[in-house]
Amino acid sequence: MPHPSLTPASDADLEVMREQLGRPMRGVVGIAARCVCGNPTVVATEPRLPDGTPFPTFYYLTHPGATAAMSALEATQVMREFADLLAEDEEVAAGYAVAHRAYLDDRAVYGEVPEIDGISAGGMPTRVKCLHALAGHALAAGPGVNPIGDLALERGDWSPTRCTCAHPRGSS
Template sequence: MTASPADRERVAVLLGRIPRGDFDVVVRTVSGDPAVLRNAPLLDDGTPMPTRHWLVHSGLRAAIGTLESHGGVRRAEAELDAEAIARAHAAHAAERDGDLPTGYEGPKPFGGVGGTRRGVKCLHAHYAHWLAGGADPVGAWVHEQLLDTDLMPADAPGRITS
């Protein structure tokens, strides 16, 4: 994973801190600003990084925070098929774990989307996974909620399909 120096600098501004590990920008806004990162499975110091896709788009983070503050996590769990959510967790974990160094024997990341093993922990992480092309029913649900509630920022990226 090799983010450009310009992307590393911009992501530091978006996060409000210097990123602690390697990443690629996998989704951008129409203007080219980073929106979703794909993180390496280990931070620079070897700490496991369970969250594969990280949403850095400030407008989307705020909009999804609004969904969460209005019971969005509970609503998503109630409205969506638990098995489909479990499949999204498994696919997320498999992709992330597939990037561990060959022969790596140290502590490994755990869980699926957002580091959880089942259910929904963080709508932001599910949406980032979905935007990056993951088959994530929670991310798709979040997208529909953003559109239905007019919370979608004007500069928000579309979903990557390839």
């Protein structure tokens, strides 16, 4: 049963993601978020890749501008700041726990993989480990679902509301 918020990945989407990442995507089940120009921003992947490898990162950030922004944030002290916020703010911690469960539920639609049972991404539900994964989840799920992913997107120098693609859809 397909996840309701995913759109099928077309051959053009797969080619764009190959260009974005410098390699073909594996185990694509759909596109979870798109740039305003229509290019993929977040891809959803199978919990077990075609070669049999368990893959917990269901929502995978592909957009070069978004990934660069998350890398730049990770190079600062923001990870520690977000971890402190998670430890000190009960509301943020509760929201993060809900985000973790939502992530697992979204992935479970595509199969249960015992090796990654209970493991979501980005350090959820108790740590802040990977802003790329958390931002990918926030973009796929929408605002208000992943509080740390939302904060990362707010703090980064990339915005999902404007296109920064090297080759926007419809251009030549």
